[in-house]
Amino acid sequence: MSAQTDKVVVLITVPTEEDAGKIARHLVEKRLAACVNIVPGIRSIYTWEGEVCDEGEVLLVVKSRTDLFARVAEAVSGRHPYTVPEIIALPIVSGSESYLDWIGQVTTRAGEE
Numbered sequence: 001m002s003a004q005t006d007k008v009v010v011l012i013t014v015p016t017e018e019d020a021g022k023i024a025r026h027l028v029e030k031r032l033a034a035c036v037n038i039v040p041g042i043r044s045i046y047t048w049e050g051e052v053c054d055e056g057e058v059l060l061v062v063k064s065r066t067d068l069f070a071r072v073a074e075a076v077s078g079r080h081p082y083t084v085p086e087i088i089a090l091p092i093v094s095g096s097e098s099y100l101d102w103i104g105q106v107t108t109r110a111g112e113e
Helices: 017-031 066-077 097-106
Strands: 007-014 035-046 051-065 087-091
Touching: 007 017, 007 066, 007 097, 017 035, 017 051, 017 066, 051 066, 051 097, 066 087
Parallel strands: none
Antiparallel strands: 007 051, 007 087, 035 051
């Protein structure tokens, strides 16, 4: 297995497809993400304010770069309806070289807007 890349998959859950679409479009338009998959119909069971909750949600699967994560998290937090949104990054250890190159080409470089 090769060394870890500078790319990440960011997982974000939202309550509705409308929220998902707004956040996904913003991330791609701002070049903070190369691609965002919207996966409707997930079920999340979690503890919130001392209660076990069982809710339907929508999952965003965001392909980006490690150095953009803080900006992704900030952009999402400002548009997310939850008080404590799930915004977590998982490293991409390896992948198709052409796909990983594409992620790097279409996302913002440091100092670019």
